[in-house]
């Protein structure tokens with residue numbers, strides 16, 4: 001269980017062109033540390049026994065805050081760590097705000113996980129996005145974190161100004177070589193009142209289409225997973241503010257983006273199992289029961305795609321003997337539930 005505290009834009013020395021944390025997090029101001037005990041206690045009251053609990057600071061540049069402010073935030077969590085009711089602390093920050101001194105402070109306050117907003121490993125893209133740091137800052141921050149045994153996450157953003165599918169492929173290669181413990185992938189969105197919105201409205205920026213973003217993220221996820229790097233999120237978490245009409249002006253926004261990527265992976269697997277132009281009989285695929293809706297796709301998207309491309313009807317059935325994420329063609333004698 002994660003107990004999140006959002007500190008929108010706190011500590012940020014730059015306005016990244018795509019960012020409006022108030023829309024993304026739904027919070028308008030950082031919390032006061034004096035409110036932490038009651039907030040944490042109310043979350044703990046709902047925690048299932050035995051589930052590890054983490055306190056997280058998201059939505060700003062935590063390690064760029066004045067040290068006294070960082071101490072106040074982290075200090076307010078210490079009694080819960082001492083009592084064993086909270087297991088660890090995680091936070092997100094900028095790659096250029098990671099120094100040996102800051103990391104010593106985080107260790108002292110028992111922070112376990114640091115997530116860096118890397119976004120891209122292309123310096124031109126970082127410049128055009130107003131990030132104010134380079135890819136070298138990200139590489140150096142990862143080295144410092146690893147030397148001190150932090151758990152490391154990198155946040156990436158395909159579709160930034162100046163980026164391309166090939167460029168993001170290179171970013172993924174660079175990130176794999178850094179060997180973070182996990183990544184999050186958030187395709188760039190055009191959010192109202194951001195510099196990116198201005199670029200978009202004046203015709204100087206074109207966002208990714210939803211289909212292109214799904215394709216790019218699918219490719220990236222496959223590569224990260226093959227490298228043993230977990231992708232813990234794809235697409236922004238829906239918030240009331242983000243879903244309000246007029247907040248997202250353009251871009252590949254979808255409240256269930258990750259599910260779209262998962263469906264797209266199943267569609268690619270189905271295509272790989274079919275030989276083009278070979279047969280016209282209906283084809284049956286089997287997946288784990290928990291993957292049925294993902295394999296079928298929203299609005300039966302994958303079924304329609306197979307019909308369109310191969311002129312064949314497809315049926316997807318559940319086979320409890322298959323592991324999650326896998327698919328095979330044709331039923332077996334021990335196939336489980338009815339298909340769809």
Ligand code: SF4
Pocket residue numbers: 009012013014015016019020021059060061094117
């Ligand atoms: S992307 Fe990160 S560093 Fe940039 S403005 Fe948003 S919170 Fe701050």
